[in-house]
Amino acid sequence: MTTQQSLSQRNRNRRMLIAIFAIFLGSFFVAGVLRFSGWRPSGLKNHGELLQPPSDLRQMEPVLADGSVYRWNPVERTWRIVVAPPADCTQACVELAREIDVVWQLFGRDADRVHVLWMGAPPAGVKKTTVKLQSLRPAPALRAALPRVDDAGSAGRPGVPVYVVDPNGFVILRYAPGFDPGDLRTDVARLLKLR
Structure with missing residues (x-):
């Protein structure tokens, strides 16, 4: 494997890792915003x-x-x-x-x-x-x-x-x-x- 291919593979792996972290932490962020804004699913509202x-x-x-x-x-x-x-x-x-x-x-x-x-x-x-x-x-x-x-x-x-x-x-x-x-x-x- 050439150096160029290994750098390309490494950059792709890093982007994938960053994307996974973004999805994981983003879902927590969205859930926190919904929770603290007072939103509740209609099935749980009285x-x-x-x-x-x-x-x-x-x-x-x-x-x-x-x-x-x-x-x-x-x-x-x-x-x-x-x-x-x-x-x-x-x-x-x-x-x-x-x-x-x-x-x-x-x-x-x-x-x-x-x-x-x-x-x-x-x-x-x-x-x-x-x-x-x-x-x-x-x-x-x-x-x-x-x-x-x-x-x-x-x-x-x-x-x-x-x-x-x-x-x-x-x-x-x-x-x-x-x-x-x-x-x-x-x-x-x-x-x-x-x-």
Whole structure:
């Protein structure tokens, strides 16, 4: 092999080594930029507003309409969808209850691991369907612990906010008035996969 061929081979090997390092370190650089810019794959994003810090309801003992105490009982791994409508909520609450009933039914076999807690008596138009809607007696302290509970939405998106409470009693997600029920279903279905 001549000196010219050996220099050519050496330069080609160096370029290849530099290209490998560039690809290797470049992927770390791109990953770091994406990570610190806040980008996340759409499959990992939640649709509801993640509450930071989550509201702690563990010390509160909600009372059901029949007078019994509703226990958080984290061992059962039960997730809760909480609705705290204002007293004068009528047609919007009937529609919301219907949407939540559809969402609850779509959980299928996991539906037993989701309780729907309705603060106060549901409006007269709410049909008793298959949803495990549990009516809670009005509790000002519990209502006050829900972030922006009295935000009735804007003129374009009126309604009632909905909350997701984890098995331990922490309010972790909030859905603004007028939210898409499919978003609630997607988020809670992901949470149900956590064991």
